[in-house]
Amino acid sequence: MSYLEFLDLHHNRLNGSIPTSLGELSSIEFLDLSENSLSGAIPSSLGNLTVLTHFNLSYNLLTGAIPAISIIQNFGPTAFSHNAGLCGRPLDTPCKTNGKRTHVLSVSAIAAIVAAAVIVTGVCVITAMNVYARQSRGTEDEVIVVSESTPPLRWVGVRMSS
Numbered sequence: 001m002s003y004l005e006f007l008d009l010h011h012n013r014l015n016g017s018i019p020t021s022l023g024e025l026s027s028i029e030f031l032d033l034s035e036n037s038l039s040g041a042i043p044s045s046l047g048n049l050t051v052l053t054h055f056n057l058s059y060n061l062l063t064g065a066i067p068a069i070s071i072i073q074n075f076g077p078t079a080f081s082h083n084a085g086l087c088g089r090p091l092d093t094p095c096k097t098n099g100k101r102t103h104v105l106s107v108s109a110i111a112a113i114v115a116a117a118v119i120v121t122g123v124c125v126i127t128a129m130n131v132y133a134r135q136s137r138g139t140e141d142e143v144i145v146v147s148e149s150t151p152p153l154r155w156v157g158v159r160m161s162s
Contacts, residue, residue, distance in 0.1 A: 003027055010056065011035040018057075023048040035059040042086075046072055058082050065095045 004025050014036035022031070023045025029052060038060040047069035049055075055075045063085030066073065077090045087095040 006030045008032045009036070014038055017041070018043055018046075018062075020045040022046060025049065027051065030054040032056045033060070037061055039063065041065075042067055042072075044069065055079050062086050066091065 002025065005027050007025070007028055008030065010032045011034070014033070015038065017040035018033065018038055020043040022028075023043060025031075026048065028049055031049065031052060032054065034056040035058070038057070039062065041064035042057065042062060044067040047067060050071055052071060052075075055072055056079050058079060059082040062080075062083040065088040066080055066086055068089070072079070073090050075090075077092070080086050080091055087093045
């Protein structure tokens with residue numbers, strides 16, 4: 001079977017996993033396994049298919065990370081579409097790490113976080129400098145309270161004549 005160049009098994013109600021032995025078909029140029037019920041992971045042995053011009057695994061039940069192999073990833077997301085359990089490039093679905101999906105921050109979010117950290121650090125430094133300056137001045141900043149009072153009022157009696 002090393003001379004096989006064209007294998008189109010799409011829409012054949014195939015189930016089970018993709019055989020790793022497909023990676024031994026070194027002369028294959030066209031591989032279409034779409035629209036079946038294939039399940040499980042994509043075997044990394046498909047990276048041995050170096051002369052592929054067409055590759056399609058869409059509309060199956062495949063799961064797991066798409067192998068990081070450029071020869072198959074270069075066919076783009078449509079080659080893997082409609083496999084709800086697939087993740088990783090070239091799909092927009094990131095793979096889960098330890099049961100959690102990894103989140104990628106945008107450049108603007110990272111810039112906002114850095115700016116906030118710089119502002120908070122600046123405020124802390126200025127506050128510390130002010131506290132130190134006040135403590136080093138010692139008694140110079142003491143406030144002296146002066147209390148003044150007015151002399152008591154005296155009543156002066158005025159007689160009026162009638």
